[in-house]
Amino acid sequence: MTAHALNRRDLLKLSALGAAAVALPLERVVSAKSASRIASSKLPRPYTLPFKVPPVIKPVRSDATTDYYHIAQRTGVAEILPGVKTPVFGYEGISPGPTIRATRGREVVLRMTNELPARHPRWGYEAWTSCHLHGSASLPQYDGYASDITRPGQVKTYRYPNTQDARTLWYHDHGVHHTAENAYMGLAAQYHLVDPLEQSLPIPKGDYEAPLILTDKIFNSNGEFIYDDNGHSGLYGDVILVNGVPWPLMKVEQRKYRFRVLNASLARGFRLQLSTRDPMTVIGTDGGLMVRPQTTAQLRLGMAERYEIVIDFAKYKPGQRVELRNLGVKNSVDYDNTGKIMAFEVTGPAKSLADNAVSDPDGLLNPQAPAMDLAPAMAVQKRKLEVERKNGQWVISGTTWADVVKSDYRKVVAKPKLDTVEQWEIVNKSGGWFHPVHIHLVDFKIIERNGKAPFNYELGPKDVVYVGENETVKVLARFGPHKGRYMIHCHNLPHEDHDMMTQFEVVGDSEGEGDDPITSAPPYGIPDPLPDL
Numbered sequence: 001m002t003a004h005a006l007n008r009r010d011l012l013k014l015s016a017l018g019a020a021a022v023a024l025p026l027e028r029v030v031s032a033k034s035a036s037r038i039a040s041s042k043l044p045r046p047y048t049l050p051f052k053v054p055p056v057i058k059p060v061r062s063d064a065t066t067d068y069y070h071i072a073q074r075t076g077v078a079e080i081l082p083g084v085k086t087p088v089f090g091y092e093g094i095s096p097g098p099t100i101r102a103t104r105g106r107e108v109v110l111r112m113t114n115e116l117p118a119r120h121p122r123w124g125y126e127a128w129t130s131c132h133l134h135g136s137a138s139l140p141q142y143d144g145y146a147s148d149i150t151r152p153g154q155v156k157t158y159r160y161p162n163t164q165d166a167r168t169l170w171y172h173d174h175g176v177h178h179t180a181e182n183a184y185m186g187l188a189a190q191y192h193l194v195d196p197l198e199q200s201l202p203i204p205k206g207d208y209e210a211p212l213i214l215t216d217k218i219f220n221s222n223g224e225f226i227y228d229d230n231g232h233s234g235l236y237g238d239v240i241l242v243n244g245v246p247w248p249l250m251k252v253e254q255r256k257y258r259f260r261v262l263n264a265s266l267a268r269g270f271r272l273q274l275s276t277r278d279p280m281t282v283i284g285t286d287g288g289l290m291v292r293p294q295t296t297a298q299l300r301l302g303m304a305e306r307y308e309i310v311i312d313f314a315k316y317k318p319g320q321r322v323e324l325r326n327l328g329v330k331n332s333v334d335y336d337n338t339g340k341i342m343a344f345e346v347t348g349p350a351k352s353l354a355d356n357a358v359s360d361p362d363g364l365l366n367p368q369a370p371a372m373d374l375a376p377a378m379a380v381q382k383r384k385l386e387v388e389r390k391n392g393q394w395v396i397s398g399t400t401w402a403d404v405v406k407s408d409y410r411k412v413v414a415k416p417k418l419d420t421v422e423q424w425e426i427v428n429k430s431g432g433w434f435h436p437v438h439i440h441l442v443d444f445k446i447i448e449r450n451g452k453a454p455f456n457y458e459l460g461p462k463d464v465v466y467v468g469e470n471e472t473v474k475v476l477a478r479f480g481p482h483k484g485r486y487m488i489h490c491h492n493l494p495h496e497d498h499d500m501m502t503q504f505e506v507v508g509d510s511e512g513e514g515d516d517p518i519t520s521a522p523p524y525g526i527p528d529p530l531p532d533l
């Protein structure tokens with residue numbers, strides 16, 4: 001199936017972007033109408049390939065307090081399109097990488113080796129990496145600080161405290177200036193933190209729970225990925241993958257299922273809707289379970305956002321097919337089949353109806369979610385962040401990562417005091433772009449979107465907020481539990497790499513107390529070389 005020509009509105013939009021952002025040559029715009037160059041006969045028909053779930057990785061050992069993992073970042077060959085070989089960069093050579101399942105209160109020690117080729121075989125850049133566990137309150141030296149790179153042939157050991165509430169996290173590459181290529185090549189995976197509260201709730205688990213990792217890709221005629229970020233504005237693939245499979249079909253029983261939805265695309269936003277237009281129940285956000293479930297028929301999902309949604313298939317007939325569709329968002333380029341994500345086919349009665357609820361009997365999930373207890377009156381400081389394109393550069397409050405590097409990693413846009421609450425207003429001054437803004441370390445509560453209440457499905461702990469065109473959001477966060485410097489950036493990864501990223505520093509009571517050489521002096525030394533194996 002060939003991607004259709006861009007319609008006139010898209011062309012106008014792209015030319016307008018080109019004029020405003022970079023001088024996008026007309027040839028580039030015209031080539032954008034058919035993203036993949038592989039024969040259309042090689043692309044599967046949507047909803048024909050079976051749904052797959054990434055494997056759960058086992059620890060190499062465990063002791064009384066800690067689970068130890070070894071993961072290698074290396075090249076693999078994936079069969080994403082039937083009969084076509086596609087080189088990927090993967091954790092353990094697979095994409096998405098293996099899921100890590102962690103338990104609250106048990107530390108994870110992750111030995112991450114970079115076994116990637118010294119240079120990307122096609123794109124030529126040095127394949128350095130930095131692993132970020134997105135959603136974890138990690139110490140600065142284990143947070144995947146962009147400039148804290150591990151070069152090919154080096155190893156770094158990360159420690160993850162797992163002291164937070166149960167949640168859907170993801171680990172993905174964050175290496176400075178090549179986060180987009182590395183993540184696009186496949187360095188992304190989920191990480192599930194479980195805890196007794198989440199395990200005790202009668203919500204779907206086990207066979208009735210699955211990750212949905214959404215990405216979009218462009219294929220070259222030889223099966224390799226094409227990377228084209230349109231002059232650092234965004235990459236928009238014509239092939240939608242769920243857990244690495246193009247538009248899969250999942251067989252489901254007549255009952256509730258829980259999906260851990262993650263938008264792992266570089267630049268594509270999604271607006272999810274079921275073909276039946278039935279409501280979905282949202283039970284969790286980036287930082288874990290909501291206070292109480294919310295229902296919505298549509299859900300806007302920016303890059304790096306996670307939503308746990310429950311879909312109830314009980315009322316559909318055996319053989320019935322329900323599609324999960326993408327209605328699209330402003331400023332993501334659509335192709336013939338980017339409106340389709342996956343389909344569910346109902347097989348028949350459920351084998352088990354255990355854990356077939358969306359909350360406890362009182363209608364609650366996690367009434368104690370710490371971020372959700374925050375109130376504007378608790379804020380000791382108010383700040384404003386402006387995300388925009390200025391003089392041809394993506395900036396946050398006028399700063400870029402280059403400014404941070406130039407300052408020897410000292411420059412910060414905010415110095416919140418440890419364990420204090422602040423209210424941040426994030427303003428997108430542009431009508432041409434949306435920016436999912438990620439604040440590392442903290443869970444925040446969205447209290448206002450454009451002067452009104454946030455969407456009901458955003459009423460849970462968050463660490464990324466979709467700041468749409470000309471939108472303003474206000475968030476509250478308690479800054480802790482660690483001191484040190486942490487990144488703030490746009491999760492449109494071409495934006496992040498060029499160079500829409502800055503940092504804040506959590507400091508002690510007296511200014512400068514945060515300057516502990518171990519916890520706040522990036523880029524945290526030189527990783528060890530790989531031992532000869």
Ligand SMILES: [Cu+2]
Nearest residue numbers: 435490492495
């Ligand atoms: Cu952005």
